[in-house]
Amino acid sequence: MLGKDYADQDCALARALEVVGERWTLLILRDAFYGVRRFNDFQAHLDIPKAVLSDRLSALVVEGVLDRVPDPDHGGRHLYELTESGRELWPALHALMSWGGRHRATNSRLFVHAPCDAVLDDEGRCSRCGLTPGPDEILTRPREGRRPRRSDPVAIALRAPHHLLEPLDT
Amino acid sequence: MLGKDYADQDCALARALEVVGERWTLLILRDAFYGVRRFNDFQAHLDIPKAVLSDRLSALVVEGVLDRVPDPDHGGRHLYELTESGRELWPALHALMSWGGRHRATNSRLFVHAPCDAVLDDEGRCSRCGLTPGPDEILTRPREGRRPRRSDPVAIALRAPHHLLEPLDT
DNA sequence: ACACTCGAGTTCAATGACCGAACTCAATGC
DNA sequence: GCATTGAGTTCGGTCATTGAACTCGAGTGT
Numbered sequence: 580m581l582g583k584d585y586a587d588q589d590c591a592l593a594r595a596l597e598v599v600g601e602r603w604t605l606l607i608l609r610d611a612f613y614g615v616r617r618f619n620d621f622q623a624h625l626d627i628p629k630a631v632l633s634d635r636l637s638a639l640v641v642e643g644v645l646d647r648v649p650d651p652d653h654g655g656r657h658l659y660e661l662t663e664s665g666r667e668l669w670p671a672l673h674a675l676m677s678w679g680g681r682h683r684a685t686n687s688r689l690f691v692h693a694p695c696d697a698v699l700d701d702e703g704r705c706s707r708c709g710l711t712p713g714p715d716e717i718l719t720r721p722r723e724g725r726r727p728r729r730s731d732p733v734a735i736a737l738r739a740p741h742h743l744l745e746p747l748d749t
Numbered sequence: 750m751l752g753k754d755y756a757d758q759d760c761a762l763a764r765a766l767e768v769v770g771e772r773w774t775l776l777i778l779r780d781a782f783y784g785v786r787r788f789n790d791f792q793a794h795l796d797i798p799k800a801v802l803s804d805r806l807s808a809l810v811v812e813g814v815l816d817r818v819p820d821p822d823h824g825g826r827h828l829y830e831l832t833e834s835g836r837e838l839w840p841a842l843h844a845l846m847s848w849g850g851r852h853r854a855t856n857s858r859l860f861v862h863a864p865c866d867a868v869l870d871d872e873g874r875c876s877r878c879g880l881t882p883g884p885d886e887i888l889t890r891p892r893e894g895r896r897p898r899r900s901d902p903v904a905i906a907l908r909a910p911h912h913l914l915e916p917l918d919t
Numbered sequence: 920a921c922a923c924t925c926g927a928g929t930t931c932a933a934t935g936a937c938c939g940a941a942c943t944c945a946a947t948g949c
Numbered sequence: 950g951c952a953t954t955g956a957g958t959t960c961g962g963t964c965a966t967t968g969a970a971c972t973c974g975a976g977t978g979t
Contacts, residue, residue, distance in 0.1 A: 585776065587796055587898070587899065588776060588795070589857055589897065589898040589899055589904075590776075590779070590846075590849075590857060590858075591846045591847075591848075591849035591850035591853065591854055591855070591856040591857065592775065592776065592779050592842065592845055592846045592849055593776060593849070594849040594853035594854045595845045595846065595848050595849030595852075595853065596775060596776070596845070596849075597853075598849075598853070599845075600772070600775070601772075602770070605762065605766060605770070606755065606758060606760075606762065606763060606766070609760070609762050625758070626757055643852075664852050667848060667851065667852070668848055670844040670847075670848075670871075670872060671841060671844035671845045671847075671848055672762065673844075674840040674841035674843075674844045675762055675765045675766070675769075675841045676760075676761045676762045676765065677761075677840075677841075678761075678765050678837060678838055678840075678841055679760075679761035679762055679763070679764040679765030679766075679768075680761035681837065682765075682813075682834050682837070683761065683764035683765065683767075683768070684761055684764045685761070686761040687759055687760060687761065688760075701840075702840060702873075702881055703872075711872055727759065728757070728759040729757065729759055734759075
């Protein structure tokens with residue numbers, strides 16, 4: 580694993596980056612939050628080489644961030660789902676997304692606290708009730724008036740408003 | 750820049766990762782928050798190849814996350830300091846650190862809201878006043894009872910309690 | 920039963936990134 | 950004047966990533 584870990588860094592950040600710090604990993608997890616669960620859906624939406632996707636998914640399963648479960652509809656296939664520890668990465672993901680939205684490009688999605696129907700601010704706090712909900716209470720939809728750049732089936736399915744973690748059907 | 754960017758991803762997260770998603774970058778920024786400002790201090794504390802450190806620092810300066818200013822004490826040298834946009838990465842960094850602290854290793858540091866003298870929770874919220882302060886209001890110190898793993902001068906200097914962003918002297 | 924397709928990978932050669940060691944160069948320190 | 954130290958750059962070797970081609974097994978159509 581040379582080149583992947585930061586063994587000499589005595590720091591929780593280094594430990595976290597050993598899990599999610601490699602190229603593509605956080606984008607894979609973003610898609611997992613958006614409801615993507617199948618190998619090919621990740622691949623279609625991310626344009627990632629299959630070998631790398633395979634590596635990353637296995638690593639995330641080993642790390643306990645994703646679960647690999649048999650697909651009930653298709654024998655021999657699997658679904659990749661966020662574990663509890665994976666779901667707890669949401670605040671980190673959201674914080675990075677907010678920073679990107681503020682400093683590079685306006686964020687292409689809104690996140691809404693489902694019970695309040697009020698948008699989340701940059702800190703992930705509901706603008707009505709003030710709580711910072713977990714992903715299971717968050718709805719997402721694309722922001723208005725943006726011409727979408729991607730046209731793969733997953734990107735199209737993601738244009739419909741939906742709950743985070745809710746399985747996508749393509 | 751092949752292999753560094755995610756040009757086809759229409760997403761604020763991808764934009765953020767193009768800036769901070771490469772190996773070492775977030776650890777460099779962590780040290781910058783801790784007060785490290787000199788090339789050799791980064792190098793000593795991170796055990797990073799100088800060529801890579803040089804690359805990352807220049808890239809962060811180009812991206813407007815760090816400023817490269819002349820060192821008033823030493824002609825011909827420079828200091829690397831967080832810009833405003835760099836300082837706004839604190840919530841993302843803190844969120845990742847919290848996750849690492851919860852799921853991999855207990856965090857080796859405490860973060861304290863200076864005005865309240867109360868520790869921050871995993872969401873970065875002050876346990877007394879409930880605000881989520883920026884780095885300029887945060888004090889950090891090592892947690893008690895941990896045998897430190899590193900013994901370079903920077904690691905030793907960092908053992909003293911200090912404000913985030915406050916220049917370290919080594 | 921048979922060929923076909925499609926999803927989910929694995930294998931492979933080429934390219935790019937990362938590594939550590941050695942080198943440069945300017946500014947102190949003695 | 951000479952050695953040292955900080956801040957890089959250069960360089961050969963190694964490791965990771967890439968896209969294309971290949972494999973394998975489960976359904977599907979006939």
